[in-house]
Amino acid sequence: MVRNSHMLRGSLSKRGYMRWWHSFSGVQPGTGQTRTFFVEFFIINPAAGASRPILGQHPYFKKRGMKPSYVMIKAGVFPDEEGNGGRQFHAFYPVSALQATGSPLVMQIDDPKTGRFLYSEDRIAGSMEVTPREARHRSRMTDAGCMEWDIGVQKIVSCHTGRLGGKFSEAFRRLDSFWHGEGILSLFQGSVTVDGVPYEVTPESGHGYADKHWGRSMGKPWFQFACGKLVSNRTGQEARRCVVALNCLRPRFLLFPLRPRLMLQLTCQGEDFQFTRCKWETKETGKRFIWHVLAQNKDIVVKLSGSCAKKEMLNLQYEDPDGRKESQPLWAGGGGIGTLQLYRKTHGGRESIDTLKLSDSLCIYRSI
Secondary structure, three states, rough: HHHHHHOOOOHHHHHHHHEEEEEEEEEEOOOOEEEEEEEEEEEEEEHHOOOOOEOOHHHHHHHHOOEEEEEEEEEEEOOOOOOOOOOEEEEEEEEOOOEEOOOOOOEEEEOOOOOEEEEHHHOEEEEEEEOHHHHHOOHHHHOOEEEEEEEEEEEEEEEHHHHOOOOHHHOOEEEEEEEEEEEEEEEEEEEEEEOOOOEEOOOOOOEEEEEEEEEEOOOOEEEEEEEEEEOOOOOEOOOOOOOOEEEEOOOOOOEEEEEOOOEEEEEEEEEEEEEEEEEEEEOOOOOEEEEEEEOOOOOOOEEEEEEEEEHHHHEEOOOOOOOOOOOOOEEEEEEEEEEEEEEEEEEEEEEEEEEEEEEEEEEEOOOO
16 A cells, blocks of 8 residues: 555655546445446646646636646546437646545545545545536536545455555656556445445446556556456456556656567466566557557466547646646546457467456557
């Protein structure tokens, strides 16, 4: 849990960001409709803070060359299978409004007007309402509407990135952005209400995901794929406590960016397989994003093919620590599908272990 704590220190406190992400599914009582939701705590340039949020896209702050500094609560819902209903809501607070502990991490904002936001290792809660007038301000990067949530969290499987996410890498700026998957397989239970429509969240309603990113740059390219719903072709049953998660890292040598690389973790039956030797290619069609990944270590080979329909994805809105918005959209959705072929290396080549069918996968993607 140490790497999941609040870690914006030194130069990163003046030019850096940190984001804690959660995504999970809920079912609407009566209709049985399932939707995928997300909740995030986002902190940027805390040392540049003031008594009010500094929004980097606002003309007043832009004109004065002021970098963004705030705590942003992001919450929303991905589009459904028909491409409808995708929303993201933002609430901004000065960094001074945040109350935070170390490890285990607890973050809390109490506002007499807007209510209370809570993040801890086992619970997230809050409510927000964005008026149409507020949503018209492009600096807020938000839709209009309201959302309320109170969710218990149980993190089942973690992905520890080892030296890639350690203090040495941070000190020497070996990566533009760091990643830690504290809950790449998580169970969520509670309730969500969006614009007055209630949803029940249970461990059975969907496979949840929680992670953290931090650094100076928000990743370009950005490539994440995670799935906790894998069905075995060999048994015909869902593989219990099985999850695959991958993330794109952008290493540096001194001040020079190097070729992006992937880190992938596959956890099955309590055993973790980590891969940093990965080859991948991406393809964009008129309707889908498609990915092919080949990962291997000394014992195991993984072939992963996945895709996500564009109409089921939402363009997540952020600004970087320098106050810039990327021209390339950051697409995210919770309806990814795919297959994972698993092989064991032998003296004569490869031996097939299983082929797994993936569904309800988290996909986040931005091209270079």
